[in-house]
Amino acid sequence: MKEKQNLQLLSGNHAVSWGVKLARPHVAPLYPITPQTPILEKLTEFHSQGELDAELLTPESEHSAxxxxxxxxxxxxxxxxxxxxxxxxxxxxxxxxxxxxxAPIVMFNVNRTPGSPWAFWPDQIDSLSQRDTGWIKMYSESPQESLDTVIQAFRIAEKLALPLMISHDAFYVSHAVEPVELPQQELVDNFLPAYNPELRLDTSLGQSFGAPIDQATWNRSRREAGEAMARVENEVLETGKAWGELTGRSYAALENYRTEAADTIIVTMGSMCGTVRDAVDALRDQGTAVGLLKVRQFRPLPVQTLRDSLAGIPSVLVLDRNYSPGMGGILHQELKSALFGMRDAPRVHGLLAGVGGVNVSSNKIQQLVAEYADAKPSNDSVWVE
Amino acid sequence: MREILIVGRGGQGAQTAGNLLARAFFGEGKYVQTFATYGGARRGTPVTSSLRIDDQAIRLRCDIECASALLCFDDSLLDEGFLARADSKTKIVVNSAKSRESFRDYGDFIILPINGKDIARQNDMGKVVNSALLGAFIAVLDQPQLETMCEVIEQTAPAKKQQNVAACRQTFQMFNDSLQAG
Known part of the structure; x- marks a missing residue:
C-alpha cells in the first residue's frame, strides 16, 4: 500500500463522526436509529473524552431533534x-x-429501506422522498468521501444559508471499515471559516419572529431560496477544489470516470458508483467504450452540466437504487427531464437495480451494458432481475 | 483480490472477527474492506461479515457471491444458502464438535471443523470463541502472520488478553500441523 499520512481503519459512519468533530459544531441534537447509531455513539464518545466541545442534545424523537x-x-x-x-x-x-x-443545518442520513415491510437494507427512497423540502442533497460513495463531504458541507451550507443533507448507503458504506485518511485539525480550521451569520436570534433583543406573513412574502421567500439554490453547483465545485488543494482529493457536483469517447455511460449515485468503476474497467479492458457519470449533487440537479456531459453519447443506463411506485426510478425520471429537448440527447434506459438492497455485482452491471447496447429505450423504468 | 465471509449469530463475535482480521491484514500493508450485514441488531439472528483484501484500493460495494474462504461460528448456519456462496475450492472453517468426516454429506466442499468451544474453555475463555476460531482460520488462509494477528488481539481484546492470544496460538498450531501433515 502506498504511504499515506494518518491512514486509519474507520467505518463510513465513524468517518462521518470524525469529520463532524473536525468541523467543530456548537450543537448536535441526535436520536439513535439503525444503521445511523454508530455516528451518534462516536460523537458521544468524543464528547465524553473532552474532544468535542459541542452541546449534544438527545431529545425524545427525530422530530424534536x-x-x-x-x-x-x-x-x-x-x-x-x-x-x-x-x-x-x-x-x-x-x-x-x-x-x-x-437554517444551514448539516445532516447526515444513512439510506435505509422505510417500513413496511420492516427492514434495514440500503435503498435511497428515504432521502429521495425528501427531495422537494428545499435542502441541498448530496450522495457519498465511500467512507473517505463521507468524511471529506461532511466538512465541505458546513462551508457550502453556511455560505448560502441553505440546509444540506448528505446520504450514504446502509452497510455498503455506513458499516464498511476501510482505510480513511484523517485530515489534521489545523487544516480543517483553515479550510472552514467560523460561522458568523449577519442575522441571528438573540435573547437580548426584544423582537418577535415567525408571525404569519402575506402571500407575496411567502412567494418571495421561495424565490430567494431558488436564487441560493442556483449558486450551489458553483459553490460545491469551488469548495471541492479548495479541499483538493489541501488534501489531494477534489470534488464536484458530478464526476466523469472514463467517459472519453464512450458509447454507453452509466449514471448512478452513492455506493453503486464503486462497483460501476470496477465494471467500467473490466469492459474497457475488453474493448467496450463505457464510462460512469456519478451524480454527487442531486439537489439542485446540475442540469446544464448533465446535458453537456451526455451530449452526443449514444446510450445512457441509469441505475436507480430506489423506486417510486407508479412512477419508477427517481434518477431516471429526473435525468429524462434534465435532457428534455436536447437535439443530440442519448437513448436513456432506466433500470431499477438494487431496490431494497438486492445485490448488484460488477458482473451484473457488465451484463446490463451488453444487453442494452442497442436496445430501444422504454419510457418506464425496468426492473432488473 | 481475496474475498472472505464470516457468519455467526448476533452476539457471537462474527463482526468483531471480521474487523480484527481486517486490522491484521491492514497492519501488513494491505488494502481492506470489511462490512457486516444483519436483518436486525439482536442476539441470535444470523450476522454476516464480508471481508475483501487487495494490494490496491477496493472500490466494489456489493455482496461477495463466491468467497475463497468462509469462517462459520455455528454449524447450524452451515446450510444450503450459505454454501451457495462457496465452491469446491473454498476453504471452510466451522466451529463444531463434529468430526471432519461428518461433513462429507454436505457436498464437494473443503470443510474443516474446529472445536472452538473446547479450546475457549481450555483457555479460561468461557463461550467466547472468536480468538480460537481466528487462529485456525489464519492457518488455513496462510495470511496474515500469527504474530500480527496476536498483536491485534492483544491491542483490542477488552479482557483476558493473554487467554485470547493463547487460544489463537493453540488453534493456529493445531491447524498448521495438520495442514502440513496433509
Whole structure:
C-alpha cells in the first residue's frame, strides 16, 4: 500500500463522526436509529473524552431533534444531526421549516429501506422522498468521501444559508471499515471559516419572529431560496477544489470516470458508483467504450452540466437504487427531464437495480451494458432481475 | 483480490472477527474492506461479515457471491444458502464438535471443523470463541502472520488478553500441523 499520512481503519459512519468533530459544531441534537447509531455513539464518545466541545442534545424523537436544530441554527450556532429512514421521515415537517428559515443545518442520513415491510437494507427512497423540502442533497460513495463531504458541507451550507443533507448507503458504506485518511485539525480550521451569520436570534433583543406573513412574502421567500439554490453547483465545485488543494482529493457536483469517447455511460449515485468503476474497467479492458457519470449533487440537479456531459453519447443506463411506485426510478425520471429537448440527447434506459438492497455485482452491471447496447429505450423504468 | 465471509449469530463475535482480521491484514500493508450485514441488531439472528483484501484500493460495494474462504461460528448456519456462496475450492472453517468426516454429506466442499468451544474453555475463555476460531482460520488462509494477528488481539481484546492470544496460538498450531501433515 502506498504511504499515506494518518491512514486509519474507520467505518463510513465513524468517518462521518470524525469529520463532524473536525468541523467543530456548537450543537448536535441526535436520536439513535439503525444503521445511523454508530455516528451518534462516536460523537458521544468524543464528547465524553473532552474532544468535542459541542452541546449534544438527545431529545425524545427525530422530530424534536430537527426542531432543536432549527432553533439552534437560527441563533448562529453551527449545527449537525444524523438520522436514517423512519427518523428522516419523522423529521419531514421540520425539513421544510429549516429550509424556509434558511437554517444551514448539516445532516447526515444513512439510506435505509422505510417500513413496511420492516427492514434495514440500503435503498435511497428515504432521502429521495425528501427531495422537494428545499435542502441541498448530496450522495457519498465511500467512507473517505463521507468524511471529506461532511466538512465541505458546513462551508457550502453556511455560505448560502441553505440546509444540506448528505446520504450514504446502509452497510455498503455506513458499516464498511476501510482505510480513511484523517485530515489534521489545523487544516480543517483553515479550510472552514467560523460561522458568523449577519442575522441571528438573540435573547437580548426584544423582537418577535415567525408571525404569519402575506402571500407575496411567502412567494418571495421561495424565490430567494431558488436564487441560493442556483449558486450551489458553483459553490460545491469551488469548495471541492479548495479541499483538493489541501488534501489531494477534489470534488464536484458530478464526476466523469472514463467517459472519453464512450458509447454507453452509466449514471448512478452513492455506493453503486464503486462497483460501476470496477465494471467500467473490466469492459474497457475488453474493448467496450463505457464510462460512469456519478451524480454527487442531486439537489439542485446540475442540469446544464448533465446535458453537456451526455451530449452526443449514444446510450445512457441509469441505475436507480430506489423506486417510486407508479412512477419508477427517481434518477431516471429526473435525468429524462434534465435532457428534455436536447437535439443530440442519448437513448436513456432506466433500470431499477438494487431496490431494497438486492445485490448488484460488477458482473451484473457488465451484463446490463451488453444487453442494452442497442436496445430501444422504454419510457418506464425496468426492473432488473 | 481475496474475498472472505464470516457468519455467526448476533452476539457471537462474527463482526468483531471480521474487523480484527481486517486490522491484521491492514497492519501488513494491505488494502481492506470489511462490512457486516444483519436483518436486525439482536442476539441470535444470523450476522454476516464480508471481508475483501487487495494490494490496491477496493472500490466494489456489493455482496461477495463466491468467497475463497468462509469462517462459520455455528454449524447450524452451515446450510444450503450459505454454501451457495462457496465452491469446491473454498476453504471452510466451522466451529463444531463434529468430526471432519461428518461433513462429507454436505457436498464437494473443503470443510474443516474446529472445536472452538473446547479450546475457549481450555483457555479460561468461557463461550467466547472468536480468538480460537481466528487462529485456525489464519492457518488455513496462510495470511496474515500469527504474530500480527496476536498483536491485534492483544491491542483490542477488552479482557483476558493473554487467554485470547493463547487460544489463537493453540488453534493456529493445531491447524498448521495438520495442514502440513496433509
Amino acid at each position: 430537527m426542531s432543536a436544530c432549527v432553533a439552534a441554527s437560527l441563533t448562529g450556532a453551527r449545527v449537525f444531526t444524523a438520522t436514517s429512514s423512519q427518523g428522516l421521515l419523522l423529521m419531514h415537517e421540520l425539513l421544510h421549516y429549516a429550509s424556509g428559515a434558511r
